[in-house]
Each structure stands twice: as structure tokens, then as C-alpha cells.
């Protein structure tokens with residue numbers, strides 16, 4: 001099982017338990033690279049590229065990312081959950097808007113302009 005030991009984070013004066021979980025090498029594809037799978041995933045600190053906050057990319061999230069979704073091994077997370085959720089909502093909004101636009105009747109001027117060009 002995961003070995004737990006307290007570790008002090010650089011980001012603040014709070015203590016967290018270090019998270020380590022073993023890599024399932026059968027699921028870790030390596031995406032055709034010659035890299036050898038690591039033994040463990042461990043929590044990583046990162047800075048969100050949108051809001052600049054210091055965040056932790058947990059070992060569990062990494063396992064899901066590389067073994068569940070099978071993301072490229074050279075890809076890492078860039079955004080905190082808050083920014084990711086926000087971006088997903090914006091994209092979802094754009095998608096809904098475009099679907100609505102397709103269903104709508106074109107504006108009268110649009111028909112007129114297309115006829116005369």
C-alpha cells in the first residue's frame with residue numbers, strides 16, 4: 001500500500017501527507033517511448049498557468065491521467081481544478097450557442113446578401 005509520511009510543502013506553512021502509489025506497469029503505455037515506467041506516482045506541486053495559484057497534482061490524479069485516460073506520458077497538468085472547470089463551462093457554452101445557431105432561421109438580410117453575390 002501507499003507509504004505515508006508527513007512532508008512540509010514549500011507553498012505554505014501547512015503539513016500534508018505525502019502520497020505515493022505504485023505504477024501499474026501493464027497499463028502504463030509510455031506512448032511508444034523507450035522510457036521506463038517509474039515505480040511510483042507521487043504528489044507534485046505545480047503553478048496554475050491561468051490563476052498562478054500553487055496546487056498539488058496528486059498521485060491518484062496522475063494514475064487516472066496516465067492509466068485511466070492514457071494521456072501522453074510527457075503531458076502534465078497545467079491548470080487548477082477551478083480554472084479547468086471554468087474553461088470546460090466556457091467551451092460547453094460555446095457548443096450550446098453554436099448548436100442553437102444552426103437550428104435558427106438565418107437572418108433575412110443573410111438570405112438577401114447570399115442571393116445577390
Ligand SMILES: [Zn+2]
Pocket residue numbers: 048049050051052053079080081082083084
Ligand atoms: Zn487556476
